[in-house]
Amino acid sequence: MSETSHDAVKIGIVSISDRASTGVYEDKGLPALQEWLSRALLNPVTFEPRLIPDEKERISATLIELVEAGCSLVLTTGGTGPALRDVTPEATLAVADKEMPGFGEQMRQISLKFVPTAILSRQVAVIRGQSLIINLPGQPKSIAETLEGLKDTEGKPVVHGIFAAVPYCVDLIGGPYMETNDAVCKAFRPKTAVRPAR
Ligand SMILES: Nc1ncnc2c1ncn2[C@@H]1O[C@H](COP(=O)(O)OP(=O)(O)OP(=O)(O)O)[C@@H](O)[C@H]1O
Numbered sequence: 277m278s279e280t281s282h283d284a285v286k287i288g289i290v291s292i293s294d295r296a297s298t299g300v301y302e303d304k305g306l307p308a309l310q311e312w313l314s315r316a317l318l319n320p321v322t323f324e325p326r327l328i329p330d331e332k333e334r335i336s337a338t339l340i341e342l343v344e345a346g347c348s349l350v351l352t353t354g355g356t357g358p359a360l361r362d363v364t365p366e367a368t369l370a371v372a373d374k375e376m377p378g379f380g381e382q383m384r385q386i387s388l389k390f391v392p393t394a395i396l397s398r399q400v401a402v403i404r405g406q407s408l409i410i411n412l413p414g415q416p417k418s419i420a421e422t423l424e425g426l427k428d429t430e431g432k433p434v435v436h437g438i439f440a441a442v443p444y445c446v447d448l449i450g451g452p453y454m455e456t457n458d459a460v461c462k463a464f465r466p467k468t469a470v471r472p473a474r
């Protein structure tokens with residue numbers, strides 16, 4: 277099957293970190309997001325990357341800009357904890373049309389299998405217009421952990437990653453048909469929503 281048989285997808289990736297955005301340390305969030313999504317998706321993807329500090333107005337404005345630029349999916353990393361400067365969930369809720377609480381609930385379930393401090397992550401997911409916006413924690417390794425979930429030694433899911441539900445959610449808000457590499461993360465759709473191979 278040629279790559280052109282898959283819908284094109286535009287994805288916003290936003291790394292929210294005071295220190296990475298001012299060069300105190302190298303940003304590992306954007307490379308980790310881009311690397312995982314490139315492995316997981318069969319669609320041709322255009323990435324819209326942004327590296328910004330933990331400032332509520334700036335985060336909300338960036339999310340609005342990415343939705344208006346036509347991103348069907350926006351993933352953020354960082355700023356979900358309890359520290360005074362951690363405001364990513366508030367900035368995300370401020371631009372929401374609808375909340376999607378299942379994503380945050382599932383991410384905390386997954387992350388608790390990796391670290392007991394997962395309960396400190398206040399991440400949320402929302403719909404704005406025809407875009408799904410999801411917060412991920414800031415620790416770079418948490419990106420693959422939450423998107424992909426936990427598998428046993430034979431590769432069977434122990435806890436499903438949140439990305440399994442992303443393609444169908446994007447279908448329901450009128451976005452492109454996202455198709456996954458099942459070895460990385462199998463997208464779940466009801467049978468009636470599965471599009472026959474073209
Ligand atoms: N963009 C990033 N690149 C590399 N490492 C990161 C990044 N963001 C976070 N981390 C790492 O994960 C830890 C927890 O992330 P968190 O978002 O809580 O950062 P923080 O302590 O608020 O600091 P900052 O916002 O300056 O990154 C950080 O202390 C850092 O070690």
Ligand SMILES: Nc1nc2c(c(=O)[nH]1)N[C@H]1C(S)=C(S)[C@@H](COP(=O)(O)O)O[C@H]1N2
Pocket residue numbers: 353354355356357358362386387390391393394395396397398412413414415417418419421422
């Ligand atoms: N999968 C996963 N989730 C995780 C972590 C992690 O290492 N892996 N770190 C936790 C920690 S220590 C914190 S403080 C919160 C919030 O992180 P953030 O402020 O970087 O977004 O995410 C939590 N969730």
